[in-house]
Amino acid sequence: MRLRLREFRPRTGPYEHRIVQPWQPLRHTFLSPPEPIGLLLGDHDGLNRLAGLFSFAAYSRHTIVHVPLREGVPPDEGWGRPVDLVLAHHALGLRPARWPELRRKLRHGTATALTARTDEARTERDAARWRERRERADFREELRHATHADTFFLFGSRDVFAQSATSFAHAAGWGPRHKNVVEGRSALMAELPALVQSPGGGHPQDVLICFKPYPPYAHFRRPGR
Template sequence: MKLLLTIHRARLGPTEFKVIRPARPPARAALSEGNWYLHAQVDQEAAQLIAGLWSLAGTSPRSLVHVPLRRTDPETGEPGLDLVLLHHSLQFAPSRWKELRARLGPGLRQTARLPGPAPRDLSADPWPQRHHKENRDRFHQHLRAGTLFLTGSARVFADTAWLFADVAHRAPGYVVAHPDHQHYCTRMGHGDNSFAAGSGLHVVYRDRWPES
């Protein structure tokens, strides 16, 4: 998978931070809060892009991966959220994001190549250890400045990138084959121990979007 990125660097006090953004933010994607889940709505192109950025976050422990998604939910009208993915070893405080974001310049273009995440075999549990209470490879989530922060280990990022990859690979064919039931989604959280606390994440495929 080839990702076109913009790399930003900015300092907060003595510390320099690296922020990675897609060079072209997803045009048809939205993220918003719900009662039980955080809701992401994506078309195929956005799902592929976010799956790649999700994998990149797990292999870039010194960077924050910022995915601009803030747009009004096309179904509910709820205000949208941006997304920041980061490795827990960075120990970045989400409360400092607004200050860091204001210091980011235009950045430098860069191309990254990485293997695309494969869709998960839904008939098997690829990571039975996650159900153990001792498991520490879980996401922590925070909401700050209109942004959802998901902080986790390399393993949890690698093991959950299927969430968006599955939608990209399977959803377009599914909605064509099932005209009477075109809803296709994936989810994690609420019982699978992938989140330490908070809402789960529900990813829904949308092939039709209102014109901006």
């Protein structure tokens, strides 16, 4: 997949950060955090580009991927408050409490255009290896997460981000084939894999991935029709 991105290089003290955003906003994509069940609702374009962004994040260990979603078109179904999305590798050491400072620098900073290409075959291979390892008793490759400053953060490794990318690709490809989406209804397609759960039990935390065509729904046709 070819991704058009904005690249920023803000500094905090002696450190330079590399942050990328989609060049065009994902206007018909909505995200609410897991409290305890979150929702990611998107059309084909939004889910497809999220698949590419997760794949890009998987192989960009020193890059923060920021996906602004709060200013999108509000959906006519769903729940929760809208939040943005940030993806970063565990090893990068990004702390959610530092994000508001970095975000302010993006608003006043200068972006450069960046074109990136993702390798879907490599992404699928790494996702398959993650699924194989998940069956082991010592499995620890999960997605850590936090919600802070109207932003949902996901911290992971290459392979769990690759698995997430394949989940979004599946939702983008097969969501339009669901029967009721022609009426504007959403279709549950997948979930974010292996979210770390809060200690002490309680209801499991999860983020559901759903396909939903954007209105007006009269324009939408299922593939093959």
